[in-house]
């Protein structure tokens with residue numbers, strides 16, 4: 001049975017997943033027996049289109065590229081256009097809703113409502129949107145379980161680098177007391193470009209052009225994005241809900257070119273670091289720029305790369321580095337979730 005997918009939001013990450021599904025169609029069938037079909041897209045400015053039997057991805061993407069709207073899709077029998085996000089969730093026969101609207105760092109909306117609505121109907125949800133996961137981890141994971149649905153959010157922390165499945169699956173059995181990392185691609189890109197002499201404003205513009213930054217980059221440069229990621233890690237790894245507002249947070253806007261040059265002269269680097277510490281059943285977190293020795297592993301992490309260190313009681317410190325942002329990389333994170341969704345469904349059906 002094909003897995004029917006509908007996108008809510010069709011910006012860079014949504015389109016990247018659609019391209020990956022098209023590119024990997026044969027491998028997904030051969031290796032996992034997964035036949036992924038995109039049945040719908042609903043986006044504010046790019047319009048909406050739905051067909052219960054599936055949309056042709058190259059035709060969909062070409063129409064969007066040439067005309068700026070997915071509603072350029074041919075008027076075939078059965079095609080419906082113009083549904084808003086709620087109509088797509090309610091009326092489409094999608095098995096999986098891919099929620100890839102912008103991250104709202106204050107309320108998590110409208111993504112939180114999209115996730116609730118889909119899960120309430122027993123539809124599975126895959127998202128890279130940090131808002132709903134940081135605000136309502138417990139509620140949404142419980143709802144998914146009650147409804148027999150799947151809730152996947154690997155891409156919310158470190159994009160396509162499996163920062164959430166690593167502690168959950170590969171490091172199973174360890175007790176992790178501390179997590180520390182560089183968890184924002186945009187700010188790490190800015191800081192390393194500034195080391196090379198680029199001005200802050202130009203480096204930010206480049207990060208935006210490369211698809212790393214949030215729709216409102218204040219979230220990146222003021223550290224709010226990292227605060228969200230720490231809240232997700234606290235729930236997922238420690239099982240302790242930590243409100244983003246309870247994490248003291250300083251971004252990189254106060255780090256000047258001369259601060260960076262001074263650090264360089266002393267053999268040091270500035271990095272925006274997020275830290276979580278578990279003490280008994282209490283978790284504390286902090287986000288702040290730190291001046292660290294150039295010999296520390298985190299100092300060697302450049303550009304949009306991120307890194308995370310899990311302090312484990314049995315395996316010792318485990319350090320992982322990889323993409324922290326990027327359209328293809330984040331689309332890939334959704335693919336990881338899609339494959340896991342499919343494996344779970346296949347087990348249920350057996």
Ligand SMILES: NC(=O)C1=CN([C@@H]2O[C@H](COP(=O)(O)OP(=O)(O)OC[C@H]3O[C@@H](n4cnc5c(N)ncnc54)[C@H](OP(=O)(O)O)[C@@H]3O)[C@@H](O)[C@H]2O)C=CC1
Pocket residue numbers: 008009010011012013014042043044045046085100101102103110128129130155156159211212213214215324325326327330
């Ligand atoms: N880019 C990256 O490297 C990473 C991104 N993420 C997260 O993934 C998500 C998507 O990122 P990205 O694709 O880069 O962001 P974009 O800003 O490119 O895309 C978001 C899309 O959502 C659409 N949208 C906004 N509100 C609604 C709504 N109510 N209903 C339907 N569509 C809506 C926007 O529409 P329009 O523009 O047409 O108004 C836009 O097309 C974000 O939450 C981001 O935080 C996570 C990890 C990495």
Ligand SMILES: N[C@@H](CC=O)C(=O)O
Pocket residue numbers: 156158159183184185186187212213214220225324325326
């Ligand atoms: N804007 C974010 C995207 C990924 O979460 C970043 O730069 O890390």
